[in-house]
Amino acid sequence: MAFSELIGQSDAKMRLGKPLVGEPGHAFLLSGPSGIGKKTFAREFAKGLLCSHPTADGGCGTCPNCVYMREHTHPDYKELLLPSGEKNIKVADVRSRILSDVGIMSQIASRKVYLIDADGLAEEGQNALLKTLEEPPKHVVFILTVSDESKLLPTILSRTESVRLIPNTEEEVKKVLESRNPDILPEEAALYARFSNGIIGYGLDLAETSWLINDWEEVTDLILQLPSISRTELLTEVYSFFDEEKEHFLDILALMNMVFDEMAIAVVSPKSDRLQGENKKDKMVEMIRKYKLNAEMIGRCSAVLTSAAKASRVNGNFEMIVCRMLLALKKECSNG
Numbered sequence: 336m337a338f339s340e341l342i343g344q345s346d347a348k349m350r351l352g353k354p355l356v357g358e359p360g361h362a363f364l365l366s367g368p369s370g371i372g373k374k375t376f377a378r379e380f381a382k383g384l385l386c387s388h389p390t391a392d393g394g395c396g397t398c399p400n401c402v403y404m405r406e407h408t409h410p411d412y413k414e415l416l417l418p419s420g421e422k423n424i425k426v427a428d429v430r431s432r433i434l435s436d437v438g439i440m441s442q443i444a445s446r447k448v449y450l451i452d453a454d455g456l457a458e459e460g461q462n463a464l465l466k467t468l469e470e471p472p473k474h475v476v477f478i479l480t481v482s483d484e485s486k487l488l489p490t491i492l493s494r495t496e497s498v499r500l501i502p503n504t505e506e507e508v509k510k511v512l513e514s515r516n517p518d519i520l521p522e523e524a525a526l527y528a529r530f531s532n533g534i535i536g537y538g539l540d541l542a543e544t545s546w547l548i549n550d551w552e553e554v555t556d557l558i559l560q561l562p563s564i565s566r567t568e569l570l571t572e573v574y575s576f577f578d579e580e581k582e583h584f585l586d587i588l589a590l591m592n593m594v595f596d597e598m599a600i601a602v603v604s605p606k607s608d609r610l611q612g613e614n615k616k617d618k619m620v621e622m623i624r625k626y627k628l629n630a631e632m633i634g635r636c637s638a639v640l641t642s643a644a645k646a647s648r649v650n651g652n653f654e655m656i657v658c659r660m661l662l663a664l665k666k667e668c669s670n671g
């Protein structure tokens with residue numbers, strides 16, 4: 336693994352790559368939302384810092400330092416992470432695992448590297464670390480990761496070089512999903528990527544659950560049925576689906592919006608590669624033809640979804656919001 340094998344984050348790669356071929360500072364802070372890949376980048380950076388022949392792309396991958404890092408056995412590299420189920424890293428651990436260790440010389444590499452999950456450091460833990468961050472031994476580099484910078488003392492912030500990781504594009508998240516799950520269908524990966532908000536970790540979590548994909552199929556079928564379904568069925572069976580999935584209501588609206596977006600593409604170019612799912616694509620094109628749907632009507636369907644989302648955010652009566660929405664959608668899709 337090298338920086339170039341990690342997807343996206345060109346700015347962070349550049350800023351972490353430079354110190355590897357120059358004279359690195361003693362403390363770096365990697366910030367960015369939870370799930371964005373801070374630890375992955377931090378470990379890659381640490382490998383580069385310990386490597387005997389680093390380039391701006393990270394460690395060489397073959398020297399003893401890189402081999403030890405890959406095997407998680409490098410004696411000059413330590414991680415202090417928040418133990419699962421705990422709220423904070425214990426100050427005693429900061430002292431015993433970091434502060435009393437920094438004075439000991441490195442064994443193999445020319446320096447020692449510490450990765451610290453600063454989200455786990457309460458004020459007391461940060462204070463314990465502060466003096467060492469202020470005057471670190473020459474052979475030591477700290478890499479702190481944090482998702483909420485506002486929880487760090489200004490004195491910690493001012494003593495670290497900050498590198499920010501930013502949300503990835505949908506396309507980048509999709510690439511990661513496909514590389515980690517070789518069996519995933521392209522349309523599934525696209526769906527998870529779209530819902531990930533650019534956070535790779537969240538996209539991977541979504542891919543582990545089934546509700547999103549199930550609901551997507553359900554709403555696609557529902558929209559395809561809109562012109563032909565009876566009002567009674569709409570207000571009973573279809574309504575009960577929404578009622579069961581109440582907690583995901585806004586996500587379902589977003590899914591429906593995706594289907595209408597696809598439909599808008601299908602109106603203009605029925606053979607577009609951007610349309611997903613062969614079987615559904617044909618049905619969609621058929622529905623558009625049969626009911627003479629145009630872009631304007633589909634635009635009005637999206638507007639119906641937007642007002643339903645708004646109404647639910649202000650806590651309107653759920654049943655009324657859903658029924659009104661379903662009837663309005665049916666009206667638009669049945670061409671009057």
Ligand SMILES: [Zn+2]
Pocket residue numbers: 386387388389394395396397398399400401
């Ligand atoms: Zn190396």
